[in-house]
Amino acid sequence: MVTSLNNQFTYIFRLARKNMWRHRLRTGLTIAGIAVAIVSFGLLRTVVDSWYAGAELSSSGRLITRSEASLSFSLPVTYGERIRRLPGVTGVTWANWFGGIYINDKNFFPQFAIDDSSYFKLYPEFIVPADQLSAFQSDRRGVIVGRKTANKYHFKIGDTVPLIGTVYPGNWVFTVRGIYTGADDKVDESQFLLHWNYVNETIKTVLPSMADRGSLFISNISNPAQAATMSASIDSLFRNSLAETRTETQKAFQLGFIAMVDTVLVAIQTVAYVVILIIMAVMANTMAMAARERMREYATLKALGFGDAFVFMLILGESLSIAVAGGVLGIVLTFPLSRAFFSATRDLFLVFEVTSFTLMQQLGSAVFIGLIAAIAPAFNSRRISIVDGLRAVT
Amino acid sequence: MSAGLSTSYVARNLMARKLTTILTASGMALVVFVFATVLMMAEGLRQTLAGTGSANNVVVIRQGSQTEVQSTVTREQANLMETLPGLASNAAGQARISREVLVLVNLPRKDSSGLANVVVRGTTAHGLEMRPQAKLVSGRIFKPNSSEIIVGSGIANGKIGLKLGDILTFGLRGWTVVGVFDAGSSGFNSEIWGDSEQMMQAFRRGAYSSVIVGLRDGSSYERFAEALAQQPKLKVDIKRENRFYADQSEKMSDFISILGQTITVIFSIGAIIGAMITMYASVANRTREIGTLRALGFRRGNIVMAFLKEAMLLGLTAGVIGLVLASLTQMVQISTTNVQTFSEVVFNLVMTPEIIFDVLLFSILMGVLGGVLPAFRASRLEIVDALRST
Numbered sequence: 001m002v003t004s005l006n007n008q009f010t011y012i013f014r015l016a017r018k019n020m021w022r023h024r025l026r027t028g029l030t031i032a033g034i035a036v037a038i039v040s041f042g043l044l045r046t047v048v049d050s051w052y053a054g055a056e057l058s059s060s061g062r063l064i065t066r067s068e069a070s071l072s073f074s075l076p077v078t079y080g081e082r083i084r085r086l087p088g089v090t091g092v093t094w095a096n097w098f099g100g101i102y103i104n105d106k107n108f109f110p111q112f113a114i115d116d117s118s119y120f121k122l123y124p125e126f127i128v129p130a131d132q133l134s135a136f137q138s139d140r141r142g143v144i145v146g147r148k149t150a151n152k153y154h155f156k157i158g159d160t161v162p163l164i165g166t167v168y169p170g171n172w173v174f175t176v177r178g179i180y181t182g183a184d185d186k187v188d189e190s191q192f193l194l195h196w197n198y199v200n201e202t203i204k205t206v207l208p209s210m211a212d213r214g215s216l217f218i219s220n221i222s223n224p225a226q227a228a229t230m231s232a233s234i235d236s237l238f239r240n241s242l243a244e245t246r247t248e249t250q251k252a253f254q255l256g257f258i259a260m261v262d263t264v265l266v267a268i269q270t271v272a273y274v275v276i277l278i279i280m281a282v283m284a285n286t287m288a289m290a291a292r293e294r295m296r297e298y299a300t301l302k303a304l305g306f307g308d309a310f311v312f313m314l315i316l317g318e319s320l321s322i323a324v325a326g327g328v329l330g331i332v333l334t335f336p337l338s339r340a341f342f343s344a345t346r347d348l349f350l351v352f353e354v355t356s357f358t359l360m361q362q363l364g365s366a367v368f369i370g371l372i373a374a375i376a377p378a379f380n381s382r383r384i385s386i387v388d389g390l391r392a393v394t
Numbered sequence: 395m396s397a398g399l400s401t402s403y404v405a406r407n408l409m410a411r412k413l414t415t416i417l418t419a420s421g422m423a424l425v426v427f428v429f430a431t432v433l434m435m436a437e438g439l440r441q442t443l444a445g446t447g448s449a450n451n452v453v454v455i456r457q458g459s460q461t462e463v464q465s466t467v468t469r470e471q472a473n474l475m476e477t478l479p480g481l482a483s484n485a486a487g488q489a490r491i492s493r494e495v496l497v498l499v500n501l502p503r504k505d506s507s508g509l510a511n512v513v514v515r516g517t518t519a520h521g522l523e524m525r526p527q528a529k530l531v532s533g534r535i536f537k538p539n540s541s542e543i544i545v546g547s548g549i550a551n552g553k554i555g556l557k558l559g560d561i562l563t564f565g566l567r568g569w570t571v572v573g574v575f576d577a578g579s580s581g582f583n584s585e586i587w588g589d590s591e592q593m594m595q596a597f598r599r600g601a602y603s604s605v606i607v608g609l610r611d612g613s614s615y616e617r618f619a620e621a622l623a624q625q626p627k628l629k630v631d632i633k634r635e636n637r638f639y640a641d642q643s644e645k646m647s648d649f650i651s652i653l654g655q656t657i658t659v660i661f662s663i664g665a666i667i668g669a670m671i672t673m674y675a676s677v678a679n680r681t682r683e684i685g686t687l688r689a690l691g692f693r694r695g696n697i698v699m700a701f702l703k704e705a706m707l708l709g710l711t712a713g714v715i716g717l718v719l720a721s722l723t724q725m726v727q728i729s730t731t732n733v734q735t736f737s738e739v740v741f742n743l744v745m746t747p748e749i750i751f752d753v754l755l756f757s758i759l760m761g762v763l764g765g766v767l768p769a770f771r772a773s774r775l776e777i778v779d780a781l782r783s784t
Binding site: 025026029030032033036037040044068069070071072073099101105164165166167169170207209210240242244246256259260261262263264267268271274275277278279280281282284285286288289376 | 413414417418420421424425427428435456457458459460461463464466497498499500503508509510511564565566597598599600601629650653657660661663664665667668670671672674675728729730731733736
């Protein structure tokens with residue numbers, strides 16, 4: 001019994017495959033359409049995943065403290081010392097958003113004014129050769145640039161980089177003293193790091209109200225499992241002061257940034273599912289046509305004694321074969337295309353990897369498309385009586 | 395036979411195979427829908443920010459600071475500006491100038507755990523006069539020198555959802571919402587307004603963020619700019635208020651357009667393939683009919699045109715369906731962060747005649763691209779072979 005069922009399935013499958021290639025052009029077009037849809041679905045999913053990936057990678061043992069009101073407010077730099085004195089805190093550093101413009105505002109790379117003695121201790125994943133680090137520390141106009149930004153703008157050690165200040169007014173000139181690389185390929189290699197001391201001294205004379213301020217305080221804690229209580233105790237240090245704080249893990253901090261553009265991400269997600277709907281209509285159309293043309297054949301099969309189930313399976317088999325063929329083609333194409341997309345948009349993403357979940361979703365969608373497309377014609381074929389089927393005009 | 399085949403013949407061909415036509419058209423309609431909503435989104439954002447402010451006001455910010463939040467203008471600088479020529483004056487003879495403070499304040503979004511960076515603007519009586527588009531819809535205006543605030547309708551109705559009587563805590567103080575204003579579709583709708591001097595005290599600021607000056611007449615801008623340039627103490631950038639806000643939408647609407655158009659191009663490949671399948675089937679099903687038409691004297695060109703028209707009609711139908719669906723999204727309000735200013739902006743999707751034209755053109759083009767190969771195949775059929783086929 002099992003073998004006969006097995007035989008029947010093999011037979012249906014062979015017949016379905018033969019049917020599939022009767023209209024080479026139409027089947028080819030449909031497979032191409034499904035492949036395009038599956039590829040774009042995969043790419044869109046990967047875009048959304050990659051946005052979140054940056055936050056997933058960050059160390060959970062690092063806390064970020066900033067002004068409670070919003071990031072546009074800075075905090076007194078003395079807060080660093082007060083956080084350091086808390087038991088459980090192993091290191092503190094701070095950074096200010098510098099936001100200078102290099103030549104014109106089309107060139108963008110993140111710039112931070114950092115504390116030269118402590119910053120790299122808190123960020124061990126930023127690897128700077130020792131001689132470059134000491135060259136940076138002894139030159140107050142020196143900067144350390146991430147490899148990605150250095151390559152993009154052709155910055156070499158010794159080059160001077162002029163920046164027009166937006167947050168800190170004036171024309172600033174910096175000298176590249178070092179180039180950092182990430183410990184692995186998931187580290188942000190785009191930052192441009194300059195001396196907080198230099199900015200602070202300069203701004204003191206022009207805008208005293210902006211001096212001795214830090215906008216982000218980064219602290220290392222000895223026990224990452226205590227992140228929540230540590231955050232609360234940092235914030236309670238400054239409760240009811242002129243500048244209250246909000247402390248969270250680096251991951252939560254970055255997710256907060258992502259949440260700001262989540263409307264865009266939701267739109268991309270939605271669009272990813274719409275593409276599946278579009279191709280479903282195309283595929284359903286192909287199956288409807290195929291079934292209509294073969295009404296007489298199906299009636300003949302039934303007249304020969306094959307059951308409704310057989311015809312049903314025949315249509316389903318054909319539909320699934322086409323959909324899965326397109327799906328597999330699409331999945332295979334996703335890899336080279338995502339690599340091409342990543343290299344075209346290097347500035348936007350830290351990582352751009354097609355996850356296995358995305359692949360499963362792609363395959364799942366292909367099967368789903370095949371199933372849905374077969375439903376209407378399959379039920380139609382059951383409804384029509386043998387006589388009507390034989391009489392059908394195509 | 396120069397007249398070719400009639401349009402009703404073309405239309406009836408589409409009607410003859412309803413299921414196929416509906417499926418193809420709905421696939422294409424979805425692509426059109428995506429394309430239209432993307433254009434509407436970019437347009438909505440552009441209109442909202444471009445509709446903020448008027449050409450008769452000038453925004454003065456510190457040189458190079460780009461946004462009001464990053465800018466600082468001292469009291470002395472503001473006093474100096476007040477003496478410059480070109481400024482309008484009010485009934486009492488005072489120069490129309492508003493010294494404003496702009497800060498970003500984190501407020502929770504209702505639908506998620508995320509925080510929105512809402513613009514809180516400290517303004518003055520002059521500032522309110524200079525923005526006549528902001529009309530109070532409920533409550534009253536904040537009292538000068540009080541901790542009262544009024545909120546834009548985008549902040550009141552949207553994801554932030556502030557109501558009259560709510561108390562916000564920022565700058566170590568509670569601020570009471572006493573009014574809701576509506577500024578049409580403009581960026582002011584996503585702001586919170588209060589008293590300028592009170593905000594400065596609360597945030598311990600010694601300087602303003604920006605100074606808004608009202609111009610006397612059309613030619614005053616140049617005079618004001620010239621006079622400003624001659625003051626070495628005033629290192630500032632100036633822009634007409636409407637231009638200032640329009641420039642702040644540039645990056646975001648460019649981003650939406652580019653992303654959306656890339657997606658649309660990829661999607662349309664799928665839809666064009668769908669149209670092609672349908673049109674090939676239409677040709678295959680009517681081989682004998684085509685042969686008959688040719689035998690009756692219709693030329694190859696007539697046949698090509700008939701099929702192309704059929705494909706165009708298919709595209710047009712999809713375009714109209716897609717547009718109708720897209721026009722429903724005008725109800726949707728979008729609340730997101732403007733990456734350029736880092737602040738919350740609330741806007742609606744907007745349909746314009748240009749968008750309708752572009753979208754219809756695009757949908758017809760999709761139809762033509764799908765129909766052109768099948769149409770030529772139809773025209774290449776030999777009369778005898780076509781008539782003989784089953």
